[in-house]
Amino acid sequence: MSARVLVLNCGSSSIKYQLIDTEDAAVLARGLVERIGEEHGEVHHESRGTSTNHQLEIPDHEAGLKAMLEVFDAAGPSLADADVTAVGHRVVHGGEAYSGPVVIDDAVEDTIDQLSALAPLHNPPNLVGIRVARQVLGDLPHVAVFDTAFHQTLPPAAYTYALDTGIAHHHGVRRYGFHGTSVAYVARTAAEYLERDPQRTNLIVLHLGNGASATAIRAGRSVDTSMGLTPLEGLVMGSRSGDVDPGVLLHLLRSGQLSVDDLDELLNRRSGMIGLCGERDLRTVHRLAADGDAAARLARDVYCHRIRHYVGAYLAVLGETHAVVFTGGVGENDAWVRSRSLSGLRGLGIEVDHVRNSSQMRRPRLISPDGARTAVLVVPTDEELEIARQAVAVVSP
Known part of the structure; x- marks a missing residue:
């Protein structure tokens, strides 16, 4: 065939x-x-x-x-x-x-x-x-x-929100996760690069682009992920907020005279990097920060702090972690974000080699120093190839 x-x-x-x-x-x-x-x-x-x-x-x-x-x-x-x-x-x-x-x-x-x-x-x-x-x-x-299919392996403790059970079930409220097609491709490719059986490999995959997510993978299966019911939850994104205290939304509804539609617009299109400094493109944000723009510097710090927060959480979820993997437009191309996001984690076995990190190779590569307890990789994603492979697998006799 x-x-x-x-x-x-x-x-x-x-x-x-x-x-x-x-x-x-x-x-x-x-x-x-x-x-x-x-x-x-x-x-x-x-x-x-x-x-x-x-x-x-x-x-x-x-x-x-x-x-x-x-x-x-x-x-x-x-x-x-x-x-x-x-x-x-x-x-x-x-x-x-x-x-x-x-x-x-x-x-x-x-x-x-x-x-x-x-x-x-x-x-x-x-x-x-x-x-x-x-x-x-x-x-x-x-x-x-x-995009949600890869995360259907999440255990109940990871996908369940602590809401009234009847309301949650009636409205389908739970963590679904997204970027699953990309994460599936990247996880398999990372295991191949490490010369490991995917079913014996634990990874933290950071898909960083205009949309951004973190996923904890144990033995080839998604066991936790940052996006939730919608792609809004989790990491800071180009124009999406990521994690926000839900009380903030109630406060804005009651005292800020914002409607539900206003909140939707705020969280999806006027938050994230745009909300923090007026720019969603990290290349522009870096230029502004280099010129002394305080808002751009803070935006970068918030962006990387949130990534580091999730890496730490997922190290605890996984226990043994074989690699942290960067992918997506920002993850594959922004050496500063990669280095800053993992700074201060040497005591947990994670560090970045600055020479390797500066490489622009367009193929899977190692950016951690030799001997590091946990490898740090950059793996270009290919969602289209993953979709094609899955399609062939379904229709093949």
Whole structure:
């Protein structure tokens, strides 16, 4: 059977795609359909070492997927001749319904729709992409890969909030965790780098990007993670708050004259690094801090303090920890954040070699000194490859 998968990640106004051969991890083509529903849409496509860009009217996702198919036909490789095995879809929230990838049928669509209450910003556009793709590419099996699935191994003590049990159960309130597709890929890759059996490896994975999370992995399974019912909880992010005393929200409702919608806007779009210093891009924050901007310096310190806080907590959760692993846009590229986040942990067996940490290699690498009790790694993530591999595993006989 062919091992080629078309991976789709559908947002509210965009479609990211890759055509991947899972046998050798080769990306045969990749692209982005963006500005769907705006006056002028755009299609960016890369294949065979060349790139093409088109501007055209893209009123909806159906038009966006058809534009994608047309650029495949024009610029290659032709999907009709590419022997595609399946279409893999990234879906953010699978709730308690899915602990792994699943072939999509109407019942799966309905469940994803019902779970939109838990991920109102993500599941609806994911579902639109699935429905349209099943119409446009109806001759192929479609597979949903859920960001929450990897964390379905969390023990009850880790996923249960100390709320009234009846209310929590009625509304599906528990820790679900996110970034699971990325963490699954990174954890397996880290174990391979360490030449260890994944089922005998304990890791702390720090996925640091515009969204950020920490995950404790024992014997290859997620046992604790920082994101909760939604992707808001945990680490400081680009525009999301991370951990906040829930009493703060009650205080703002009562005395700050903020509505529920105002709080949603505050926590998701006006907090995190933007809320602290007005910038979400760490590169800009570093420049401001170097110029003496006190708000930028504090923002960096808060960001790294929260990471160190979770590393310490997860060392306690795991006991023996074989590696701390950085991934994501910030985790893979920001040496200052990596060093600062782990500073002061030498007594716990964790330290960073500053020469190794400064390397810009785009492959898994060690950044701790020789002989350190706990390795520190940088592992570039590849969510699309992980989605493709999971899709192939589901549809293969």
